Amino acid sequence: MSATNRNRLSAGGLIDRNQTRGFSFDGTRHRGYAGDTLASALLANGVRLVGRSFKYHRPRGIFSAGAEEPNALVELRTGARREPNTRATVTELYDGLEATSQNRWPSLALDALSLNRFLAPFLGAGFYYKTFMWPAAFWEKVYEPIIRRAAGLGRAALEEDPDHYEKATAFCDVLVIGAGPAGLMAALTAARSGARVILADEDFLPGGGLNAEAGDVDRQPAPAFAAGIAAELASLPNVRVMTRTSVFGVYDGGTYGALERVSDHLAVPAPFQPRQRLWRIVARRAVLAAGATERPIVFGGNDRPGVMLAGAVGTYVQRHAVLPGRNIALFANNDGAWRDMLAAQAAGAHVETIVDVRAEVAPELIAAAQAKGIRVLKGAQVIATHGRTLRSLEVATASGTERIAADTLAVSGGWSPCVHLTCHHGGKPAWNEDIAAFVPGTCPPGLSVAGAAKGILGLGACLRDGAETGAESARALGFTVPAHEVPEVADAAFALTPFWHVEGSKGAAFVDLQNDVTAKDVGIAHKEGFRSVELLKRYTTLGMATDQGRTSNVTGLAIMASLTGASIPETGTTIFRPPYTPVSMGALAGHHRGKDFRPVRLTPTHEWARAQGAVFIETGAWLRAQYFPRAGEKDWLETVTREVTAVRASVGLIDVSTFGKIDLQGRDVGAFLDRVYINGFAALAVGKARYGVMLREDGLVMDDGTTARLSPEHYVMTTTTANAAKVFQHLEFCLQVLWPELDVALSSISEQWAQIAIAGPRARDVLARVADGDVSNAALPFMGAVEGTVMDGVKARLFRLSFSGELGFEIAVPARHGAALAQALMQAGETFGITPYGIEALGVMRIEKGHVSGSELSGQTTAGDLGFGRMASTKKDYIGRTMAARPGLADPDRPAFVGFRPVDLSRRLRAGAHFLNRGAAPETANDQGYMTSVAYSPHLGHWIGLGLITRGPERLGERVRAYDPVRGEEIEVEICAPGFIDPEGVRLRG
Amino acid sequence: MRIPCPYCGERDAHEFSYLGDATLTRPDPAAADAEQAFHDYVYLRDNPAGAHEEWWYHANGCRQWLRVTRDTRTHAISGAAPARKSGEPA
């Protein structure tokens, strides 16, 4: 172990010195305490170099103490749990934590690509747009692979994430975002009114800036004050305090996205606990109290490890009892940073020098500094830094340049309110001259901003503003807010002189530390005309890194403004896009991954089919039996051939419950069906079913199916499996919107009824043994539909329908009886060798019979294309009729539905092959159509196909080529009528 | 986005499916200009930037078609009414 915690103060801080936390960085073991972040623990152990920059691979150290961190990105954890680009500054230390530096090779100290710094003069903004173009083929082969390997930051895990994620939804009256001084007070006042409050904070410890505050609030140390309020809130039944929870986005209707890090402070999640939880919080009002982010001043060498935001120095000293360095200097333009240093000094840090760009600084500050032995340089600027990690600074003063020793340089250029969430609905922040920062502009509906996020700098003012904003939010919802007392804290004046960039400083001066964008790059963008803020960002990549430019956007804008001579607000605003901080993909996906990606729908006979040895296949959301292999069958084709042969020779059964089933009742159902089907239904007799085709209003085929009339005002419709929901929605639209005057009520009964088809010459014999009533040809003729009972009293609907071309029935029973029906049919059919068949065999038989199915109902075909032209009634209006008459849809040259057989009957056909006339060149102009469906026909002993080919029905007997280059095949096929079996329909009427 | 369903109360928009412009009326198919009228009905849209009356179907709820008024610039919803007016059969 290293000299543990050599930079740790012996007392103070919000750490628990009794709870040590062992961790490692780049393989070296260290120790920290509960209450540390990885960054504070690294600093405590004297680790100053933590990463390499994106482009030039420059050594980088910890720069901040929060989510704005641009430098200290590490790979956290190992193996399948490796998390690249993790900010050490917000990573709660846990026992056994392993972190590794990234974007370096072979090691952090000796990074080969740091040689890029010698090329830096040539690698300015946008250099890659101007070169790497010769020769053209070199881009993919040479230049780009090198660039891709050099770019990127951390490495993704190689294996599946082993942890689980959850999603949850919460509702509240007031959502308070941020548990700093303003947020705590806002939550408290809102909560005391009785409003349902959610207080969310990204930190593991509520309090925000109070936890780094040296002074007292309400006669107690600031952190204790924060803890007291948090405890009161947690005790209230109408409040939920969510720590480790980042509200990352504002969506419509008062919906906020939030990420709760349930287990990220543990080595692995506890059993049955998720790693993270995605929250959708629906809030009637929200208070944004996200605080403000300090921003640096840009100067030469400002990226050297040891250069750190002044507020971060304060946080490490006060909250973590860590000295970021032994000898601290400050470079600032404002009073707040002075106070941070004075407080740090009081807590045990050694601050030797304060460099302030201002010529005039409040005398009491100067006196306070000098009283503590701090040297003050006014009107001075840091122009360079030295050391592998920081050893000294060069400071230009009125009297010349001097070199000052320091191992830590605290920098402060002022504060930028965290306006991020206010921009998520397109609101643009407004420039506030007083604090030289962007403050919230138009906010999303229901969102108010409080405290530092609003541009209020000063603890007392933030407490007051938080209380008032919380009260206002509750009042706006009709709650009565009791009188509330706000602790008095005297705020010192906030004095700041805007200052952005030390011109003429030595060495590269970085604006965006993570993306290595320098002040000179902003200059290039200016010269080349990329002056508006959007163009500046895109051209230089300023603000596009994982920190979204929290510490760089305003500075970049200010430098551009100084070059153009325009003001900062004239130059542009900084807009932040969601998420506020990056959100893991796992959390956004939740449980929807692997086999649980989407729900599975099972048919009522699923378990029965499984017991029969079925192989299942995904068809949309359904799992359906694909086929039922038997021992000794060598492949699926042998199985399917057996199933088809058995049906055509005797009898088989299949579950067809997946078809959409719609119940229609009312006086006007017949008239309604007439309007939605192309063919007539008004004359359909009770006890009969009819096949129908529906169009979309644009005239193309939407779906097909049968509708049966069970009683004068009661019909049931079936749709295809794929279009079940779509057709139901369409029918509801027709009824509710187009023809509300019709007396029709619809109900989807797909889930309520199991439906099993039996087919084959013995189908009636089987049915007779199961049905309670007469199922003779006279009682139940072809296309008959009756209600009755089966299995001694189970309510049933019997339909005499055939998809296979054989004598066929469909038996519908309430879903709970589906499996029993299957068993009863199996038993009844045993003597006939009844064979369960799957959807492959179903498909083979429908192709043999020449029925259209999903491949033909592609949404690109007309009724005419599919051979339904003569079905279309000319005596009535129906959905799609008018538009179907357009010349493009009525064109006789359109590909139309026919059958195909290979000329050489030993050849296999392939769906997706295109048709070319014999001798025609393979080019688009000669494309005649394509094969929609194919099957090996056991009945015929060769492959057959269905397809669409130009003027197909006029070309029966003609030979064309089925062109299938993606599978390396081209064979001759003969066009034939689409019915390959029993074209007269003798079997199904038998 | 949350839709105030008149039957179910306010619900997240993902329970609904969307069809678009609710100001269109299906033309009279027997009219002389039916072809032109249907072309306009099926294909042409005002597509306004601002208030938009539109059809949403509460597929995972009451299965009613709702006429929702929503601002396409802000997604703010100002109302939702059933397609079927009261008095008509439900």
Add this chain to the structure above:
Amino acid sequence: MRYSFLSILANGLSGQKGWTPTWRDAAPKPGYDVIIVGGGGHGLATAYYLAKVHGIRNVAVIEKSVIGSGNAGRNTTIIRSNYLLPGNEPFYEWSMKLWEGLEQELNYNAMVSQRGILNLFHSDAQRDAYARRGNAMRLAGVDSKLMDKAGVRAMYPFLNFDNARFPIQGGLLQARAGTARHDAVVWGYARGADRLGVDIVQNCEVTGFLREGDAIVGVETSRGDIRAGKVAVAVAGSSSRVAAMAGLRLPMESHVLQAFVSEGLKPMVDGVITFGAGHFYISQSDKGGLVFGGDIDGYNSYAQRGNLPVIEDVCEGGMALMPRIGRLRLLRHWGGIMDMSMDGSPIIDRTPVPGLYLNAGWCYGGFKATPASGWCFAHLLATGAPHDTAGAFRLDRFRTGHLIDEKGVGAQPNLH
């Protein structure tokens, strides 16, 4: 200034002092031969080819904001020509050919990178549909390759093959497809057009049309009236609004499409992959970010942002396909406004209003079309006749029924 290795060397040595504006920020002149409304990729490419191919250089591109601030900079940068229908495929292949020579043509590195697009399929029916498409591509002279599961596994071993709700069965590969750096395409065309004399007028919003009788003879703008022989509109999601100023209703709705980028990572996804069992596609930029997207949000919108259900849906698809990305983080998401046409295919045509030309309806596929869209729109403007490869993109096809509906979902834009 011509960009070259030498220009970079010289400027590097001179402290980057010699660079000049990439394009002039022009003030509008009183009149032009052609005014192009919309300074996105399509508008700028149109201006470039008008000047370069047809010698029509008295041209202005009018942009309400800065160039490339709309969909040109909000897309997922994919280029491909793997279309099914004969109305589309030759056009997109022409675009691909223009991409292949674009950087040398423009002397600007748009990082056109042909690392391939793989469309995965998960069922026999999907396989056959992709076979149909792959064969249609071959008929049009375009590369396509139908891959089986083993082939896909060899290319992308980290996809979820073994524990999937919808197992991968294979994919259709177009090896010549890939990505390009979207902003660079805009800047490259702007620079090229500018050098040929085209005026690029930024921060100039069109507020109306100048008319003489029925004809349009110019535009009213926030910077004054500008006359033109022809006015060409290429404003994507704003098409209906601009057309309304001319009294036209279009077969179009504006919808929001979200796009996503992760934090930067070392290379892990080489080409473009599309998931066939959900709404998810992904590539990785040269900078290292995973760039991904899914379906449109599904409702009319002019707000350039979307909502959580689609964000979640996209990430669910991502995790279902690539379970190793669970601990990677979404860095940013944003929305663009798509000009969703009623059949999912574009329009490059003259309008019924004399003098007014329309380039619109690109749905979420406009970026890949940029070069050919510019080429064909310029051809139409210069010659008065549609270009051979864009002959199907007519405005009256909805009247005649010659629809180009790749997905077969009909006149419902949110399903395309």
